[in-house]
Amino acid sequence: MNLLEYTFSGKKVTYYLDDSLSSLQNKVPVNRSVIITDETVYQAYAGQLAGFQTIVIPAGEQHKNQATVNHILDELIRMEADRQSFVIGLGGGVVTDIAGFAASVYMRGIRFGFVPTTILGQVDASIGGKNGIDAGIYKNIIGVIRQPEFILFDHTLLQTLPQEQWVNGFAEIIKHACIRDAQLFALLEQKKLEDFQQDHQLLAELIRRNVDIKSGVVAKDEFETGDRKLLNFGHTIGHAVENTYELLHGFAVSIGMVAACSISGTVSGFSVPEQERVLKVLQQYGLPIYLEFDKKRVFEILKMDKKRVREEISFVLLKTIGHAVIQKIPLTELEELIQKMSD
Amino acid sequence: MNLLEYTFSGKKVTYYLDDSLSSLQNKVPVNRSVIITDETVYQAYAGQLAGFQTIVIPAGEQHKNQATVNHILDELIRMEADRQSFVIGLGGGVVTDIAGFAASVYMRGIRFGFVPTTILGQVDASIGGKNGIDAGIYKNIIGVIRQPEFILFDHTLLQTLPQEQWVNGFAEIIKHACIRDAQLFALLEQKKLEDFQQDHQLLAELIRRNVDIKSGVVAKDEFETGDRKLLNFGHTIGHAVENTYELLHGFAVSIGMVAACSISGTVSGFSVPEQERVLKVLQQYGLPIYLEFDKKRVFEILKMDKKRVREEISFVLLKTIGHAVIQKIPLTELEELIQKMSD
Numbered sequence: 001m002n003l004l005e006y007t008f009s010g011k012k013v014t015y016y017l018d019d020s021l022s023s024l025q026n027k028v029p030v031n032r033s034v035i036i037t038d039e040t041v042y043q044a045y046a047g048q049l050a051g052f053q054t055i056v057i058p059a060g061e062q063h064k065n066q067a068t069v070n071h072i073l074d075e076l077i078r079m080e081a082d083r084q085s086f087v088i089g090l091g092g093g094v095v096t097d098i099a100g101f102a103a104s105v106y107m108r109g110i111r112f113g114f115v116p117t118t119i120l121g122q123v124d125a126s127i128g129g130k131n132g133i134d135a136g137i138y139k140n141i142i143g144v145i146r147q148p149e150f151i152l153f154d155h156t157l158l159q160t161l162p163q164e165q166w167v168n169g170f171a172e173i174i175k176h177a178c179i180r181d182a183q184l185f186a187l188l189e190q191k192k193l194e195d196f197q198q199d200h201q202l203l204a205e206l207i208r209r210n211v212d213i214k215s216g217v218v219a220k221d222e223f224e225t226g227d228r229k230l231l232n233f234g235h236t237i238g239h240a241v242e243n244t245y246e247l248l249h250g251f252a253v254s255i256g257m258v259a260a261c262s263i264s265g266t267v268s269g270f271s272v273p274e275q276e277r278v279l280k281v282l283q284q285y286g287l288p289i290y291l292e293f294d295k296k297r298v299f300e301i302l303k304m305d306k307k308r309v310r311e312e313i314s315f316v317l318l319k320t321i322g323h324a325v326i327q328k329i330p331l332t333e334l335e336e337l338i339q340k341m342s343d
Numbered sequence: 344m345n346l347l348e349y350t351f352s353g354k355k356v357t358y359y360l361d362d363s364l365s366s367l368q369n370k371v372p373v374n375r376s377v378i379i380t381d382e383t384v385y386q387a388y389a390g391q392l393a394g395f396q397t398i399v400i401p402a403g404e405q406h407k408n409q410a411t412v413n414h415i416l417d418e419l420i421r422m423e424a425d426r427q428s429f430v431i432g433l434g435g436g437v438v439t440d441i442a443g444f445a446a447s448v449y450m451r452g453i454r455f456g457f458v459p460t461t462i463l464g465q466v467d468a469s470i471g472g473k474n475g476i477d478a479g480i481y482k483n484i485i486g487v488i489r490q491p492e493f494i495l496f497d498h499t500l501l502q503t504l505p506q507e508q509w510v511n512g513f514a515e516i517i518k519h520a521c522i523r524d525a526q527l528f529a530l531l532e533q534k535k536l537e538d539f540q541q542d543h544q545l546l547a548e549l550i551r552r553n554v555d556i557k558s559g560v561v562a563k564d565e566f567e568t569g570d571r572k573l574l575n576f577g578h579t580i581g582h583a584v585e586n587t588y589e590l591l592h593g594f595a596v597s598i599g600m601v602a603a604c605s606i607s608g609t610v611s612g613f614s615v616p617e618q619e620r621v622l623k624v625l626q627q628y629g630l631p632i633y634l635e636f637d638k639k640r641v642f643e644i645l646k647m648d649k650k651r652v653r654e655e656i657s658f659v660l661l662k663t664i665g666h667a668v669i670q671k672i673p674l675t676e677l678e679e680l681i682q683k684m685s686d
Binding site (some may be wrong): 034070073083084104105106107108138141142143144145180306308343 | 425
């Protein structure tokens, strides 16, 4: 077990790295805690949750909405949860996003912690305090920024993940490498997915490195006025295609990174050989690099992106692998760039 | 016009005292602003809102719920509101509570300001950053604490208020006097409601004094770990009777203050003559001091109060007029005290 602490706007968040779900009962007051999880995770781990009250929500991004939040809030009221209660989100990004949001608005905010059960959750979604839900096709448009008390990482939870969930998580790992860590990118080029699945130590180090990249960026810019925006690499077009085509988040981000690499080629001088290296790594980890999408429809959604301010959008571009920049692109120009992308 | 600034946890809030609704267009970017108001207020002031986009919600506490928030969020999306947009809550406490909450969760929080149109709103509800909604009979159980950019006070808006809304607001004014300001209490004893309705200067001073009491308390304890709790005087039992009996907030708080005075007599030595002075002032301003309520049912709701932590409730008691204290009362004892209150 490794303990790490990050401070976000004066609030300390404890990371229990390479720890175990079974130790949760030593970290929170069990009789005052409520675990929020989804049906899939509950079926797999119900045996390890003895003594905890639980709220089980249906699995899947389509349930990351107001109706599910209302259900959770009603359950918290029914359980007589109070300001000393502790909410724990146990699950993938959907569960931790929604649990963090519900805890943030219940009684104007009670304490919460996360136990992410997916790669995507462990390297990205559970970190940084963004909690929220979707409204129709608009992703995360309702939410707050509020940090959990702790995040508990148990790598053994990943063993039961279906293969596509492993692939899903590696999109964000590749993203972190692209924007911030050329060395990590080189490591990813040398390895393949099975290497990380089979070598616990290698996986633990990979997760720690990604936790560190994301937390470091967020700690310096919690409210996303500057560098935190870099983490949106691949997400602008990614989000726009994600809900339209009901893709897994990582798959959509992969498509988004491919598009962003192409736009970077035109706008920020990202070289063709490096563009090709990114595409190669994405494929190496089983991610899609091609999607025939309705460009007009995607652009309509993209116009509503949170990163848009009036007629411009803050777009994350690469200069080189490991070095990202933010550039404002007028919507009209972006529309042309998307139209121009090879069909 | 008077300008006042209060700082809450590092965030500056500007108060435009004794100002005018028509100056709103000089205080916010009109083309990026969305006014949230209710049907009653809209009918009265639509003529002064030229150029602003508006979202009009149905009037009344029964609409301070998730359905109304969802409607507002859908409208903000439809209007393509973005992170530079500005939400203005124009109305009574219900409108400002709900507008502040919607703005706090839209895109993880955009800027907002308030123009309170009732006495209750001007002396209490719009101040302090508590934004939220009800869930069924549980008042304000969903919400966040987040401060507005500004509050604009226009006393002429009060001229069209029905008499019961004037009475409604004076409950919180009397509350402020009870907990913090014996001199203000004495002034209230000397005057009557008509005096404040007829004398603009007297009213402006009264509002300023109440704004100052509430803001001062909140500025020292935004997240209610200490003295901010004093503002809950009369609200514990008040909230419990409010929704059960569909009373106006001030009327319910008046009943709650009467109950709290009686409990203060037993628990904190609040003298009988001073108890009688409080009852007399409440009556003088048209507030009810008696309600035959279902004590068992009210106690059931009270158990879910946000001020409850497990088996105790933080109760605000008076020692003397102008001097309130907080005391934890076990639920079992409180149940007895309520049962014992004269029927």
